[in-house]
Amino acid sequence: MSYKYEKEFRQNLVEWFENEKRDLPWRKTKDPYKIWVSEVMLQQTRVDTVIPYYENFLEKFPTVQHLADAEEEFLLKQWEGLGYYSRVRNLQAGVREVVETYNSIVPKTRKEISTLKGVGPYTAGAVLSIAYGVPEHAVDGNVMRVLSRVLLLEDDIAQPKSKKVFEKAVMDLIDVKKPSEFNQGLMELGALVCTPTSPKCLLCPVRDYCGAFAEGRTTELPIKTKKTKVKKLSYDVFVVENEEGKLLLEKRPETGLLANMWQFPMIEQAAEYASTVELSKSYQIELGGQSELPSLKHIFSHIVWNLNSFYIKGESTKGDWFTLEQIAELPLPVPMQKILHSYKIERCKID
DNA sequence: AACCCGGGGTG
DNA sequence: CACCCAGGGTT
Structure with missing residues (x-):
């Protein structure tokens, strides 16, 4: 994509996000702790499922200190039904590290935040960009699907090594003035428009910059090998x-x-x-x-x-x-x- | 890189 | 039923 098109792509994506974004509870705050909680809950879990858990959780644990002090049994009870229960144990461990090592301030660099328990490459970038406005990549399944189509990236998204290709693509494209809106825009686009099956290309704000749409290959992308375990x-x-x-x-x-x-x-x-x-x-x-x-x-x-x-x-x-x-x-x-x-x-x- | 980890929604 | 979901830790 040429520089001019990259700029237009950014602008269209961010503008679309700002106008069309869903009204979600974690979009009413920039508190890095609350963003962090939402991102952990959203791992492999749908938005609609997360919403009631998010609101209850922050009612019970409104600050990092509250979560750090929580009893594990009570903590697990609040997570009951969400699944992947190690997430909440890791979240508490990470929060305790923040309280003890970082004076209760969530770190603002990828290097530091990545050392926290339960904070992987995606969650690190999401919290940094959304809460702090740091231009860092936050590559999830949505982002890989959207960018594989827009940029005609044919790397197998099922393979771990492919992720760095998409992370680089984000870093090359990201809106450094609005990294939060850019990252969330990619994810929102993947959730609402650029869906796995039957994408709604006629509603897409970046259709004009989409390689897959231009070549009629939206159904071919992303490439994903089936990991049917033998x-x-x-x-x-x-x-x-x-x-x-x-x-x-x-x-x-x-x-x-x-x-x-x-x-x-x-x-x-x-x-x-x-x-x-x-x-x-x-x-x-x-x-x-x-x-x-x-x-x-x-x-x-x-x-x-x-x-x-x-x-x-x-x-x-x-x-x-x-x-x-x-x-x-x-x-x-x-x-x-x-x-x-x-x-x-x-x-x-x-x- | 493979495998494990929950539960629910969807075509 | 197979696939997918704002993934990360362990081995």
Whole structure:
């Protein structure tokens, strides 16, 4: 963005904020302690949820001294229902540091305020800019979304290292005369207009300076990888061999993971029953001798299977039994191929 | 960098 | 149900 556009972007954003900002309790004060309380409450928590807690909390603890002197049990009671309860313990610890070390004055530099318990990069910048008018960045999820669109920043906002890109962007753009309005303007814009889904670009005060809007890419940004934590599942897998030398297989469901592929019977490990009991029950198998096959781990994109496998003699009229030649024609997922391989090796040993 | 930490609103 | 929310601490 050119210097001229940067200036217009700043002006439009700040003017829009001053005219359209919501009337919120913490916007009636510049008391750094009260701003601090609001910012901690707003961490990962919606505005509407916070409002009643904020008003009650400051009624109970109107100054840093009141909070410093509070009993923990009473303190937690005031936070009850807000969640992330370590926030309020850290807040009290930070406030006590301010009382003891800073003469009850919240520090005015990023370096000092950042040493306080519970004050991370975002909260430091928010308190500094909003309460003290210090031109410091306050990058939260809203700011990353807005700036990724305006500046076409394609860094993955799910990765921690991306945050410094956005912090630098804010420091390059920030209105040094009105850092409070600028920072809050970015957040307010993200909350009201530049929303995650279906942003209201027609109402946007900085639409003319938005790269994503110009290129019709607002729905593509921000880039955020899904942090679907891999699910770990443990199974016992049974290679059941009957007197004819045939093996018992089952077909997986027609939808979902490895749809319609074949597998040796596998039973998720549960504490209640030995899986062999469940196996013999579901296939009405008379089980004979059993030996262990090597355990293995199989990693899918989003799931990890830990498989314990066993070689068992068994007889049943139920289930689908196949010769090795027939199995060679069936679709088997790789982990089952591995187990089949170890079964063949184990049988060679016995022979 | 991954993981944990609560609870509620929303498409 | 998955995602998101004015994130930070711990490991």
